[in-house]
Amino acid sequence: MVTMGQLTATLDPLGLTIPIVPELDDLTVGGLVMGTGIESSSHKYGLFQHICTSYELVLADGSSVSCSKDENPDLFYAVPWSYGTLGFLTSAEIKIIPAQRYVRLEYHPYHSLEDIVKAFETESRRPDNHFVECLMFAKDQAVVMTGTMENGCEPDKVNRHKLLFSDIVNRVLFGPHKEQQLNVISKWYKPWFFTHVRGFLKRGHGTEYIPLRDYYHRHTRPLFWEAEVRMLH
Incomplete structure (x- = not known):
């Protein structure tokens, strides 16, 4: 349930940001991955899932699985826009880039x-x-x-x-x-x-x-x- 507001509050003082920050500060990482995340920087970086490098999910049988483009790639590319039908997203690894003031x-x-x-x-x-x-x-x-x-x-x-x-x-x-x-x-x-x-x-x-x-x-x-x-x- 990490929100965009929490992310920017943490990263901004460090001079860092994530490439795509959808505008509402209560939007969550899980919602933006499972749904659709787009922003005014999307012409450079794509949709929110395009800045994610890996996910961890709990599947319907209770097992935990990690996925990325190299590990379980079918699941990795199927997670975005799946709206929770494939599993419960418990973590996401997201790219970070330098920011300015x-x-x-x-x-x-x-x-x-x-x-x-x-x-x-x-x-x-x-x-x-x-x-x-x-x-x-x-x-x-x-x-x-x-x-x-x-x-x-x-x-x-x-x-x-x-x-x-x-x-x-x-x-x-x-x-x-x-x-x-x-x-x-x-x-x-x-x-x-x-x-x-x-x-x-x-x-x-x-x-x-x-x-x-x-x-x-x-x-x-x-x-x-x-x-x-x-x-x-």
Whole structure:
């Protein structure tokens, strides 16, 4: 029952991460293996099972078995998407890669379906993009986001955002279109991520830095857009 939130809380201080971190911090390793795990880094690394190198399962007869591409490979490749029908997953060995402190995220708004599809395909093929995501707000309204991991964020921008309601301070001092600010989106007073993204449809292209762990769990608070829908009903 190890969750994505537990994994990132453990690995982030060590400067490490797993290549694919699905956005909700309560998602478990077992669920992502047995079901489907996909994320904005999947254009580079595939689905969640593609970063797993071995599994251990308890089968229906009570026996414990290990599997990998070299040991019991038929079982290893059958486990993903099996939804627990083959056995109870008790452990998984997952690849770990070096991480950096921030994600430099660019927001690209588009207003036609053709442009949206073209941009998403193009950005997904660029090897320098660590993350690619598209949020659709209508058939012809979307924001394509591209991100790269960065260790540096300009010191003055970091210090400003240590203040409570610092985003308001920045708007007063620098205007609403100030580029490349640090946005700590996990703060309680921050807008839900999808509503923040929606604003770029009117504001146009923008760039900002987000702490890596904040970026990973950007959709946790609103459950994507479900919180807004439930509140309206």
